[in-house]
Amino acid sequence: MSKAIQAVRGMNDLLPDAVERWQRIEALARDVLHAYGYREIRLPVLEKSELFARSIGSLTDIVEKEMYSFEDRSGENLTLRPEGTAGCVRAGIENGFLHNQIQRLWYAGPMFRHERPQKGRYRQFHQIGVEAFGIETPDLDAELIVMCARLWRALGLDGISLQLNSLGTPASRAAYRSELVRYLEARRSVLDEDSLRRLDKNPLRILDSKNPAMQDVVTAAPSLSEHLDDASRAHFERLLDLLRRAGIEYTINPRLVRGLDYYTRTVFEWTTERLGAQSAVCAGGRYDGLVEQLGGKATPAAGFAIGMERLAELLAQQGDQNHEVHPQAYLVLLGADAEGEGLTLAERLRDAGVRVECNGGGGSLKTQLKRADRSRARHALLLGEDEVRTASVTVKDLRDGTQRSIAQSELVDLLLKKLDEE
Ligand code: HAM
Numbered sequence: 001m002s003k004a005i006q007a008v009r010g011m012n013d014l015l016p017d018a019v020e021r022w023q024r025i026e027a028l029a030r031d032v033l034h035a036y037g038y039r040e041i042r043l044p045v046l047e048k049s050e051l052f053a054r055s056i057g058s059l060t061d062i063v064e065k066e067m068y069s070f071e072d073r074s075g076e077n078l079t080l081r082p083e084g085t086a087g088c089v090r091a092g093i094e095n096g097f098l099h100n101q102i103q104r105l106w107y108a109g110p111m112f113r114h115e116r117p118q119k120g121r122y123r124q125f126h127q128i129g130v131e132a133f134g135i136e137t138p139d140l141d142a143e144l145i146v147m148c149a150r151l152w153r154a155l156g157l158d159g160i161s162l163q164l165n166s167l168g169t170p171a172s173r174a175a176y177r178s179e180l181v182r183y184l185e186a187r188r189s190v191l192d193e194d195s196l197r198r199l200d201k202n203p204l205r206i207l208d209s210k211n212p213a214m215q216d217v218v219t220a221a222p223s224l225s226e227h228l229d230d231a232s233r234a235h236f237e238r239l240l241d242l243l244r245r246a247g248i249e250y251t252i253n254p255r256l257v258r259g260l261d262y263y264t265r266t267v268f269e270w271t272t273e274r275l276g277a278q279s280a281v282c283a284g285g286r287y288d289g290l291v292e293q294l295g296g297k298a299t300p301a302a303g304f305a306i307g308m309e310r311l312a313e314l315l316a317q318q319g320d321q322n323h324e325v326h327p328q329a330y331l332v333l334l335g336a337d338a339e340g341e342g343l344t345l346a347e348r349l350r351d352a353g354v355r356v357e358c359n360g361g362g363g364s365l366k367t368q369l370k371r372a373d374r375s376r377a378r379h380a381l382l383l384g385e386d387e388v389r390t391a392s393v394t395v396k397d398l399r400d401g402t403q404r405s406i407a408q409s410e411l412v413d414l415l416l417k418k419l420d421e422e
Pocket of ligand 1: 085115260282
């Protein structure tokens with residue numbers, strides 16, 4: 001036997017039990033998003049590599065180390081999208097739907113980052129993302145957060161909390177950055193290897209360090225919030241006020257800086273302590289400069305993305321109920337005539353909205369009843385030579401073992417009644 005091929009590391013198969021949980025999340029998310037006027041957009045998985053360097057930032061971990069980039073057959077440098085915001089902005093500029101209008105959009109799909117795989121961190125993962133364009137005021141930031149909270153409630157999710165920060169404008173951030181670098185330069189000897197590497201390129205990320213040995217130096221570092229420009233401060237205050245009015249609890253985390261360069265002003269993360277190191281279930285913020293940076297007309301914007309694997313894992317840990325979609329009836333077919341008639345009988349049931357699995361590949365009554373059990377259908381419908389001759393069908397309740405024979409013409413009504421009672 002030749003060796004079986006395995007999946008690419010960090011890229012998971014999603015088996016039917018898991019898919020059914022995801023479908024429930026997706027259906028609830030869709031309802032919540034539609035309730036706020038967001039419309040779905042579907043975007044390519046491949047984009048030109050340059051798009052991500054120009055948006056996420058060429059000095060970020062994602063662009064420097066984590067992208068799946070390659071030259072295609074015509075020599076074009078392409079990348080499997082590591083996130084959805086850049087592509088959404090690119091599509092908005094290209095299709096002309098951003099300028100001078102308000103757009104509320106959402107998307108869902110796979111993203112790719114060549115990170116070290118561990119629980120909650122994969123190389124192919126999935127996001128439900130939201131992007132809103134054309135609203136500069138903090139009511140939009142509040143809407144995004146309230147919308148997340150509604151989704152968590154709809155899902156029955158608990159153990160998740162909101163962290164917030166403001167990164168100010170590019171100018172106020174640059175001023176802060178110089179001061180932070182001065183502070184860190186003076187403490188070079190206590191910086192770890194990671195921080196030394198970030199010092200020149202992306203010093204704000206040092207604040208995000210999880211290394212216990214770095215905590216003292218990080219805690220004593222100058223704070224970004226003291227360097228906010230007045231307009232950003234007012235924006236942030238107003239957002240906090242709106243959240244309080246909406247009854248949303250939050251923690252201000254001055255060290256929340258995010259790993260993508262495009263953010264301005266508000267950034268937020270919904271985090272949990274139940275997933276180990278990969279604590280962010282949903283993250284986002286405002287990115288007022290990105291549309292212009294990518295060649296469009298200046299357009300304020302904000303959004304977030306939910307990590308599906310992490311959200312699904314949290315719900316599974318919580319022991320959410322089973323969302324399995326199984327057939328309601330299993331059609332047992334004994335003999336060639338029954339097989340022939342079974343096909344149309346099953347179609348009639350499906351026309352009436354019943355989920356029916358038909359036995360395939362023959363087999364004895366015993367074998368077929370075993371398969372019926374395994375299908376998890378509640379009802380087995382037995383069609384043998386006698387039933388075909390008398391246009392009847394035997395309906396067996398697989399839970400209590402009772403059975404009765406009825407005319408085929410009565411089957412739809414009877415089954416619908418039984419299903420209704422369940
Ligand atoms: P992000 O923080 O890079 O932001 O990713 C958002 C979420 O995706 C994370 O909070 C996490 O739940 C999930 N995630 C990220 N990387 C992985 C991974 N390797 N494995 C599993 N899950 C992962 C963004 O992507 C921004 N585009 C969000 C945004 C939209 N900001 C504005 N609009």
